[in-house]
Amino acid sequence: MTGFDGWMRSTQADAERALDQYLPAATALPLRLHAAMRYAVLDGGKRVRPLLVQAAAELFDAAPANVARAACAVEMIHAYSLVHDDMPCMDDDALRRGKPTVHVAYDEATALLVGDALQAQAFLVLAGMEIDPARAVAMLRLLADAAGSAGMCGGQAIDLASVGMDLSLAELEQMHRLKTGALLRASVLLGAWCGTTPDAAATAALEAYAAAIGLAFQVIDDVLDATADSATLGKTAGKDAADHKPTYVSILGLEPSRALAEKLRSDAHRAVLPFGDKARHLRDLADLIVQRKA
Amino acid sequence: MTGFDGWMRSTQADAERALDQYLPAATALPLRLHAAMRYAVLDGGKRVRPLLVQAAAELFDAAPANVARAACAVEMIHAYSLVHDDMPCMDDDALRRGKPTVHVAYDEATALLVGDALQAQAFLVLAGMEIDPARAVAMLRLLADAAGSAGMCGGQAIDLASVGMDLSLAELEQMHRLKTGALLRASVLLGAWCGTTPDAAATAALEAYAAAIGLAFQVIDDVLDATADSATLGKTAGKDAADHKPTYVSILGLEPSRALAEKLRSDAHRAVLPFGDKARHLRDLADLIVQRKA
Numbered sequence A, B: 001m002t003g004f005d006g007w008m009r010s011t012q013a014d015a016e017r018a019l020d021q022y023l024p025a026a027t028a029l030p031l032r033l034h035a036a037m038r039y040a041v042l043d044g045g046k047r048v049r050p051l052l053v054q055a056a057a058e059l060f061d062a063a064p065a066n067v068a069r070a071a072c073a074v075e076m077i078h079a080y081s082l083v084h085d086d087m088p089c090m091d092d093d094a095l096r097r098g099k100p101t102v103h104v105a106y107d108e109a110t111a112l113l114v115g116d117a118l119q120a121q122a123f124l125v126l127a128g129m130e131i132d133p134a135r136a137v138a139m140l141r142l143l144a145d146a147a148g149s150a151g152m153c154g155g156q157a158i159d160l161a162s163v164g165m166d167l168s169l170a171e172l173e174q175m176h177r178l179k180t181g182a183l184l185r186a187s188v189l190l191g192a193w194c195g196t197t198p199d200a201a202a203t204a205a206l207e208a209y210a211a212a213i214g215l216a217f218q219v220i221d222d223v224l225d226a227t228a229d230s231a232t233l234g235k236t237a238g239k240d241a242a243d244h245k246p247t248y249v250s251i252l253g254l255e256p257s258r259a260l261a262e263k264l265r266s267d268a269h270r271a272v273l274p275f276g277d278k279a280r281h282l283r284d285l286a287d288l289i290v291q292r293k294a
Helices: A003-022 A031-041 A048-060 A064-085 A108-127 A133-147 A152-162 A169-193 A200-227 A248-252 A254-271 A273-291 B003-022 B031-041 B048-060 B064-085 B108-127 B133-147 B152-162 B169-193 B200-227 B248-252 B254-271 B273-291
Strands: none
Touching (some): A003 A048, A003 A273, A031 A064, A064 A108, A064 A152, A064 B108, A108 A133, A108 B108, A108 B133, A133 A152, A133 A169, A133 B133, A152 B031, A152 B108, A169 A248, A248 A254, B003 B048, B003 B064, B003 B273, B031 B108, B048 B064, B048 B169, B048 B273, B064 B108, B064 B133, B064 B169, B133 B169, B169 B200, B200 B248, B248 B254, B254 B273
């Protein structure tokens, strides 16, 4: 096990423990809602966002307890978006992370409420940080902005509107910058803001890094959707083509998409050069995002 | 027009202007999502929650700009819950505030995203207050708690589970304390916290007031659902009986429900006695909640 693998597993285990702690207890009423919230979040996923929070936090000597809360907050927003995305009125997907989706395992109304309650829980957990309150308010604004209509929800709305349409590459990038990129960016910045204040140059470096990995993440998602099988992905493969959704692969082709992802990976590396060795986990995460198989 | 009527109309108009300002502009991308968010929130409703925010704020000399943000935040949470409640997998309602519901006027996927984005927008707007940051964090926690699984979403989950069940009066109260009461309580406390810090006695008085009006609100909702027509309500009447939902009317009967609402109204009046004349709008709102016809 390389140093990065060990760090990744240990960070994923930390995230799992923190999520278990910061989700409502399975014994708290209403039982079925809380069981479904825990089902939606725990024991699944690569925890890419908590990994980014932790890796960015390492640059700024952040307090672990606040990092754990920030990691949980972004992961809860991500998890709620998956629950709602999978519902019949959206992507109508029965499989997620290799398990039945929430509306299949429970029912649609519960899935709707699970997503709604997870979003509120994310803000509740983040607001519980023990940190300078002015910093906390800035972090809550950042998360709300990344989650809302100028971020993730806005990207999903553009995605909905784009089914069966010919998007330009610029329009496709704009969609993904909001849909996936906004929350990945928030993960990096929230991790950093858990610690000492980044100066303008450090903030610019983090922004450039986040922009590159955000786009790379989606390019690789499209590549995997076109090339991997459902068992490997843990979700239904080939959905984009079946749904006539524009993707990097449908616009650029497969090999140029892979080349673009490689270019973005080296952009991400270059962006965090000023942080030197402290940024090694951010670099490793860029590699992970581009080289993953699922 | 009495003093209260004038105050109410002016406060409602202020809330409408503030909502218009703090919702994403209709000209901002993505256009359809933003149009639907504005459709869901603007030009409708009695604005009971903004009225409570304003009336409580008057006790503590709160800055109007912060009161406007708090009022918008609770109203956006309320509006999002209505959009999701009306969806086919929940109450499947086609009419709200006399207009087609969002999933009817737009589509289900858009309604889902409208609710999600409105919740994020509520936290974004509240986090923008110009106020002591420690106070702002406490207010954000209060709103998240009231909106989530320990509040509104939790109450809706109990409501879902109760269809066709025999609930005791205590179970029914618990459901409504979460489903409607938590956000009404948050409205009162957020309004108060916009101003000078309430002492323990004032906080206890506000809590007692909020508990009484929260319950009264739901008792009257049940009475109206059983007695008013859809045109008056602006939503489908008689739904609870048709859905075999337990209500105050089904458990207590019609006249005892009215008598309970009257008792709660006088409880609310008594709770705010210590505030003297400054609490007159809180008293008037208790009257409005119990005596409303829709």
